[in-house]
Amino acid sequence: GENVEQHPSTLSVQEGDSAVIKCTYSDSASNYFPWYKQELGKRPQLIIDIRSNVGEKKDQRIAVTLNKTAKHFSLHITETQPEDSAVYFCAALNQGGKLIFGQGTELSVKP
Amino acid sequence: EAGVTQSPTHLIKTRGQQATLRCSPISGHTSVYWYQQALGLGLQFLLWYDEGEERNRGNFPPRFSGRQFPNYSSELNVNALELEDSALYLCASSLVPSGYYNEQFFGPGTRLTVL
Numbered sequence: 552g553e554n555v556e557q558h559p560s561t562l563s564v565q566e567g568d569s570a571v572i573k574c575t576y577s578d579s580a581s582n583y584f585p586w587y588k589q590e591l592g593k594r595p596q597l598i599i600d601i602r603s604n605v606g607e608k609k610d611q612r613i614a615v616t617l618n619k620t621a622k623h624f625s626l627h628i629t630e631t632q633p634e635d636s637a638v639y640f641c642a643a644l645n646q647g648g649k650l651i652f653g654q655g656t657e658l659s660v661k662p
Numbered sequence: 663e664a665g666v667t668q669s670p671t672h673l674i675k676t677r678g679q680q681a682t683l684r685c686s687p688i689s690g691h692t693s694v695y696w697y698q699q700a701l702g703l704g705l706q707f708l709l710w711y712d713e714g715e716e717r718n719r720g721n722f723p724p725r726f727s728g729r730q731f732p733n734y735s736s737e738l739n740v741n742a743l744e745l746e747d748s749a750l751y752l753c754a755s756s757l758v759p760s761g762y763y764n765e766q767f768f769g770p771g772t773r774l775t776v777l
Binding site: 593594595647649650651655 | 695697703707717718720752767768
């Protein structure tokens with residue numbers, strides 16, 4: 552079946568440290584992997600995405616890596632700041648056009 | 663450019679009633695998606711509409727249904743409400759149909775409470 556596993560469910564880091572969130576997907580035909588950030592009481596917003604023909608993508612302090620063979624993809628946030636505190640969701644687009652989301656990671660950045 | 667809008671913001675119903683939630687996509691977007699976000703859970707895919715047609719649906723019972731209008735706005739209907747239907751219902755839209763690597767923009771959601 553279609554499934555996206557996301558770990559960890561909660562992550563607490565000190566300001567300035569790095570944070571890594573990992574996801575595994577089950578549908579080998581998945582070809583698009585977005586990451587969304589959802590602050591408390593707000594709508595999810597796209598922060599970065601990657602297509603299956605690319606292994607890594609970086610945007611300032613945020614990077615995403617994709618290992619298609621292992622069906623893993625990860626979000627890396629460097630030099631974390633308190634405003635990075637939020638729930639982060641990974642997702643994988645399956646062959647039927649469904650965007651399957653992970654369960655979310657609650658990131659807390661302590662000043 | 664206005665974002666995705668949803669109405670109402672909050673909706674309170676009792677068991678067995680019907681709920682209707684509405685979504686207006688970003689101008690020019692033809693695809694609309696519905697997700698359920700229950701407390702403490704991730705986003706669960708409900709329905710995808712494009713050009714007025716239902717393209718795919720998630721693992722939800724038939725009492726969850728919807729439609730897309732000629733102006734691309736959409737409606738989600740939930741019949742015979744159950745307590746576990748209480749959740750935040752998010753609508754998203756995209757410029758082209760899902761499957762072409764394009765971003766889905768989310769609305770603010772409708773908080774449905776079933777008593």
